[in-house]
Amino acid sequence: MTPILELESARLVMRQWQDDDLKEFAALCADPQVMRYFPAPLSRLESAALIGRIRGHFAEYGYGLWALERKDTGAFIGMTGLLNVNFDADFAPAVEIGWRLARRHWGLGFASEAAWTSLRCAFAQLGLQEVVSFTSRDNLASQKVMQAIGMRADPAGDFEHPRLAPGDPLRPHVLYRIDRAQWQATLRG
Numbered sequence: 001m002t003p004i005l006e007l008e009s010a011r012l013v014m015r016q017w018q019d020d021d022l023k024e025f026a027a028l029c030a031d032p033q034v035m036r037y038f039p040a041p042l043s044r045l046e047s048a049a050l051i052g053r054i055r056g057h058f059a060e061y062g063y064g065l066w067a068l069e070r071k072d073t074g075a076f077i078g079m080t081g082l083l084n085v086n087f088d089a090d091f092a093p094a095v096e097i098g099w100r101l102a103r104r105h106w107g108l109g110f111a112s113e114a115a116w117t118s119l120r121c122a123f124a125q126l127g128l129q130e131v132v133s134f135t136s137r138d139n140l141a142s143q144k145v146m147q148a149i150g151m152r153a154d155p156a157g158d159f160e161h162p163r164l165a166p167g168d169p170l171r172p173h174v175l176y177r178i179d180r181a182q183w184q185a186t187l188r189g
C-alpha cells in the first residue's frame with residue numbers, strides 16, 4: 001500500500017515529522033495541562049522517542065499520527081491521526097484515532113478538523129471498516145472531539161486501561177466507535 005505521508009484540510013497541513021518539530025513537541029508534552037489525562041508529562045528524551053515510534057508506525061503501516069502545521073502561520077501545533085491499538089483489549093485489533101495539541105491552539109476547532117480529515121483517510125483511502133477512540137472517563141475535551149466527528153459512545157466497551165495501575169483515577173476509559181456506514185451517514189448530514 002502507498003504510504004499516506006500527507007493530508008490537507010482547510011487550515012492545516014498534516015505532514016511527516018521534521019527534526020525541528022521536537023522543540024515544540026517536547027514543550028507541549030512537558031505541559032502538565034496538556035498531559036493531565038496521561039500518567040505524566042514527558043521529558044525531552046521521551047518526546048523524541050515518541051516521535052521515533054510515530055515514524056516507525058508510518059514506515060510499517062503507511063499511516064500514523066501526522067504532525068499538524070497551520071497554513072496561516074506555518075506553526076507546528078501538535079498531532080492527530082490513526083494508530084493501531086497496541087495493547088490487549090476486547091475491541092482489538094483495531095485502528096484508533098487520537099490527538100494532542102499545544103494549549104495555545106486549543107478551542108479553535110483544529111483538533112476536530114484534523115480528526116475529520118484523518119477519518120476520511122481511514123475510510124476513503126485506507127478502506128477500514130471501523131475506527132475506535134478512547135480516553136480517560138474525565139477527559140471531556142477529547143470526548144467532544146469524538147462526538148464532533150460523528151463517533152458514538154459504546155458504554156458496553158468502556159474498560160480499565162491495562163497500562164495503568166488499579167486504583168489510578170485515569171484508569172477507567174470510555175470507548176467510542178464509528179464504522180464506515182455511520183461515517184457515510186455523517187457525510188449525507
Ligand SMILES: CC(C)(COP(=O)(O)OP(=O)(O)OC[C@H]1O[C@@H](n2cnc3c(N)ncnc32)[C@H](O)[C@@H]1OP(=O)(O)O)[C@@H](O)C(=O)NCCC(=O)NCCS
Binds near residue numbers: 034108109112135141
Ligand atoms: C482534546 C484536544 C485535542 C481538543 O482540542 P481543541 O482544539 O480544544 O478541540 P476543538 O477546538 O476541535 O474542539 C472540539 C470540541 O471540544 C470542546 N472542548 C474543548 N475543550 C473542552 C473542555 N476542556 N471541556 C469540554 N469541552 C471542550 C470544544 O468546545 C468543541 O466543542 P463544540 O464542537 O461543541 O464546539 C485538546 O484539548 C488536547 O490536546 N488535550 C490534551 C491531549 C489529550 O487529552 N488528548 C486526547 C487523549 S485520548
